[in-house]
Amino acid sequence: DAAKAPAPRVAVVLFLLKDKSVLLGRRRSSVGDSTFALPGGHLEFGESFEECAARELREEAGLEINKTEFLTVTNNVFREEPKPCHYVTVFLRANLADPEQLPQNLEPEKCYGWDWYDWDQLPNPLFLPLEKMVKTGFNPFPDH
Ligand code: 8DG
Ligand code: MG
Ligand code: MG
16 A cells, blocks of 8 residues: 555666677566666765766666767556566666776675666577566667
8 A cells, every 4th residue: 555655766877888799687686586687776865876876886787888878768667576666767778988897796795787788689688677678679779
């Protein structure tokens, strides 16, 4: 019932673009366990979307980003999860500040590891919010 329902939260996630590929990690989480997802996390009090993305990329993968841009926002209700939750998910894109920099798995309790995946050969299964976007034909690349 409404009294017990948790409030929707804001998540910021990032398409980190490198050539024709994006950075994905396989989740270790009660929400979307084992699925491939973008780096990102919860918006903290007072942060801009860009600040949140930069912080999450540092915390999760040790990466510095630049040219961060807003892409879109989607509404994601996870009703069937053990702990149902609701996210308003803000999608940004960015580039690596240093194209030679390698992702590190700095939160191994939350992620099995980061890797680059060609946009035309994305892995399966994708985390549902990302899967939904891909199915609509969404493409995060600027020259698209
Ligand atoms: P934090 O404590 O670092 O803030 O959070 P986190 O541990 O990094 O949380 P997260 O699960 O990575 O991200 C928060 C929520 O964002 C996640 O539970 C659901 C939502 N979300 C989407 N799409 C994606 C996505 O592609 N990747 C990530 N990481 N989260 C996503 O709706
Ligand atoms: Mg995260
Ligand atoms: Mg995080």
